Amino acid sequence: MLQTWVLVVQAGRRVWTRNYWSSKGTHISSSLARRLWQQTYITKAADSKRGEIDISTYPPDRIRNFSIIAHIDHGKSTLADRLLETTGVISKTGKNRQVLDKLKVERERGITVKAQSASMFYEHDGQKYLMNLIDTPGHVDFSYEVSRSLAACQGTILLVDAAQGIQAQTVANFFLAFGEGLEVIPILNKVDLPTAEPERAALQIESAFEIPTNNILHISAKTGLGIDMVLPSVIEKIPPPTGSADSPFKALLFDTWYDKYVGVVCLIAVKDGAIKRGDKIVSSYSGTKYEVAEVGIMHPEQKPTTQLQVGQVGYIACNMKTVAEAHVGDTFYKDKHPVEPLPGFEPAKSMVFAGIFPIDAGEFDRLNESIQKLTLNDSSVSVHKETSAALGQGWRLGFLGTLHMDVFRQRLEEEYDANILMTSPTVPYQIKYKDGITKFIRTPSEFPNAIVMQERVESTMEPFVSSTLIFPEQYLGSMLELCSTHRGDIQTHTYLDESRVMLKCKLPMAEIVTDFYDRLKSKSQGFASFDYEEAGYARSDLVKLEVLLNGEPVDALAAVMHKSSIATAGRDIAKRLKDVIRRQLFDISIQTTSNGKVIARETVKQLRKDVTAKCYGGDARRKMKLLDKQKEGKKRMKKIGRVELPQEAFLSVMTKSQE
Template sequence: MWPPAGPAWWRGRALAVWVTRAACLGLPRPPCAPTLGAAGESWGLSRLYSSAERKEKVDMSRFPVENIRNFSIIAHVDHGKSTLADRLLELTGTIDKTKNNKQVLDKLQVERERGITVKAQTASLFYNHEGKQYLLNLIDTPGHVDFSYEVSRSLSACQGVLLVVDANEGIQAQTVANFFLAFEAQLSVIPVINKIDLKNADPERVEKQIEKLFDIPSDECIKISAKIGTNVESVLRAVIERIPPPNAHRKDPLRALVFDSTFDQYRGVVASVALFDGVVSKGDKIVSAHTQKAYEVNEVGVLNPNEQPTHKLYAGQVGYLIAGMKDVTEAQIGDTLYLHKQPVEPLPGFKSAKPMVFAGMYPVDQSEYNNLKSAIEKLTLNDSSVTVHRDSSLALGAGWRLGFLGLLHMEVFNQRLEQEYNASVILTTPTVPYKAVLSSAKLIKEYREKEITIINPAQFPDKSKVSEYLEPVVLGTIITPDEYTGKVMMLCQARRAVQKNMMFIDQNRVMLKYLLPLNEIVVDFYDSLKSLSSGYASFDYEDAGYQTAELVKMDILLNGNVVEELITIVHKDKAHTVGKTICERLKDSLPRQLFEIAIQAAIGSKIIARETVKAYRKNVLAKCYGGDITRKMKLLKRQAEGKKKLRKVGNVEVPKDAFIKVLKAHSDK
């Protein structure tokens, strides 16, 4: 019965829910709505009712291709991408202007906790400029090097970018990397100098840096403060005036690029699509160019920034599409969707993500294996750059070996598993993918290739079977104040780096380029760099292939038995240091036994480091007061023989908590 009983805010909220459902089902508006009085003015009714009205009113056909602009915001970490996105959402009326608008597009809990963008997010903005209504599709991208794959995918759906640079810090390493991603994609670049309200801001210096490094005239830079909203409206004008509309045609057959996806447990795969040609609407039968499977479209819409269903999506527009894809393997990033019976040439798609770091992942309790498997499958759909291989361990049981784009990527994936799926896991020490060139024709026939990739250290082949080992290398870019240049160069030399270039980008800052072995930087290089430069240096890297290296497999033995989970691949020159460190950590972590435990690091049959866990001691002479010395000697000899026998039959099992402690310490070194 309407209106419902209760206070005004409750009646307003109840009516708001009714209105929303009625709008979604195509039912008429409740007749009592105008007579609700105070309830009708409540937050619930105004917010949800206007949302339902918008769903009915938005007609995407009124945005011709020439009135569409697709752009991304790219920048180094913490230069203000998400804050600028918040102001653009407010200026276009997409969200209400409140003090609580902070990182609106960062929807994941891990993003809000860490203050970084992990997943690219899309929002469609409706903006009136000089009497014309424009559709601006904004994609907010991550800034950390580990998530550059998210950036490259997002750029495929754009024609231009806003390159945001902090007016205080200036150009950083990831700024350079993101600029060249946009430059290679032949996108229009609009430089935006942010945080001009800061006390130490120097926008003129940053302008000169942009002009010197990127060859963009300084008069094209837009100076803003995204936090307080200064001059942000000029960014919207620049987007319309400087970024070209997409090259798309409504009358051609449908070609839609899947550039991202998420998993909804009730609706299946929600695919983010950019329409290059044609039109798609609810009820259309579409086909995946990758799997050749056909689907019926259940829903299409735009993100505003939440999902807003529309009747159709047209060429040049960016939105989402739900078509009943239930299996995680059906939604391939980079896939082309087309209408049934109207096949088209697939779009180029993307280069597949190249994992830079591998780690074993095992459930803490093996009874949780199936739940963890389901969680990993769903999360890898949301993060397609993670690779998964099944693996098993004697100590830790059945699990997986996962490939990540970097150490932060691994940490974020693990945190999302815990927060979104309530899964507890054990992560092994991160390793990098090595290669071995086989020397034997028999082995080449067995592996069916001359060059094999090793992602699990336990599978590292013996030196007698290979002609050479190869390790991955990266081209690193370091930007640092010039007073720290000497320390940075010493750090790089200690990590077997080869200097490729050195350039002063202004009077106080230097850009260094080094060729670095990936295994030397994957764990603690970034922390060491920040520490010795007082936090001012920035680091970015890109894949540079493989190079020959003297690599060895180092085994960790407990009383002569190899512990498979602690096998490590190291460079020959650093084997002793790494082996000694692991042995010391194991000594501190293993519980004492009734017999002595020998912890050894070995390369082949050669022991390079050793630590000993002492046995529990019992004073067998405690009851011997004086008397014959031979009696005492017999007791001591019997005790020694007993311990020797116990050591032979005694089996040293490494407890899981000791494993976790050692692996965590090794990954944090």
């Protein structure tokens, strides 16, 4: 007897049917037919509907994992677009603009803030290759993204603008890749521009990095000139990944993001073995077991595959439901087959701290969840809860720089519809006490008062950075003056060629988180580039600046700064607050103080209601009586009055006036 079973695959509308009968033509049980159907056809139907790609035919010697690194705006994303078009990942419509820049903030600002990967299939000399490309950010604030991306690569393309030549981040990225032991392929971009000087840029590369000029490719990513030489050069010069297909599965987790349908998605680089859907894996960090629900590659969107094997870069979804489970730098291995964990990454060191508070206290839990999801996508942000007397419950977040901070704020507002208030950026300080204890100060409220400073504190220390500035020769005087006015210690300056200078300077971190970068661009007319790295702590004369409104301190506006800046900053903050605080029915006194001494004072005059407006003539004593009554009322109001501090007040203090 014939028995028919029908299965509807949820991934599509197609109905899959299969008839079952015994080998002798006799009737078989319903349960047996169902089991046979599940064992043989459910997997095939699901695989077909998912459109899974079989990439098991690509051994490690036909895989190339590489990234693109460069200074900001040197054409990384445009080159990535051309490579995706060359390999057929995206169509050549002529309208592709920064395809891998998927975030709204990247589109609006025209910069890359998040490293993105894409797998490409490419045929060369009769052989098919799997090319895994990672497009990285170019700004110094996102160098942690670059370092994590390089861990999944064996080589990198160093892209240099032929018109601008070597910039500060070009130098930093090269030595970052060089320190990882990666093969570096230098390429000159924008050679078609009228202002391009490829010969001069090539000499700069040879002088700075000791790379022969005859190995440098000349391309134009915008027009497609020379693009056909890029991937063959990658295949020829970048070595294939190492590892063994016969060894137990081992993979490095180097990026994560949150998907509202499947939870946490992990981007991994497979070092040994292979993994497929249904395998059970274990996290070396937490020891938690997971069942892999999906594996795939970025093409450039998520594309499921039958498996991921040694040397390949792709994603896995393994039913991680909470963001706390994913740790960038973790090592995955198969259940009951433990392996030695990979080195992972050094934790990102936050250089700038800012407080984030919800405008509406009822939004605290929702904002907390949004911050957790966003920090999963950006693991370089540190998060600590804090409470402010003026602003209520919030968080103290650590960032790698001021642009990093601003981008994070914008992503919170745009991607998660958050309504937040962000305080002025601060840097971490150190307080060394006379009893030998050293304490880190991340918020101004933690800074000791004047009595403790005098009796118990031995010294105060602030973080410094080693900065690199590259600019045309005619701006040398302006750059030296800029560094000196920001308490910089000039170390060396060298000529990259006859017209470009590289200046190395040691600067306090607190000086560059305010308006240093803006003044740098202003004084060099936009031609100077800037990069920095941590240089440790050094002794400094630090004091705390407090802001009082009608005698009450506002902790959210307090700041720690060098003693030489206290007078100027105190007067500036008082003046700015006077302009943004709304007038009320009583006088508002604004004072900035340090060590118990008033530095500056401004007064926001009270609003005066015309209480005598209805008195038309008559005895003057009627008017005097009304005015005296108003005066008494204002005295009582001043005692119980609370100053309404708008968000503009915090934003005003955050941004110094441009010179």
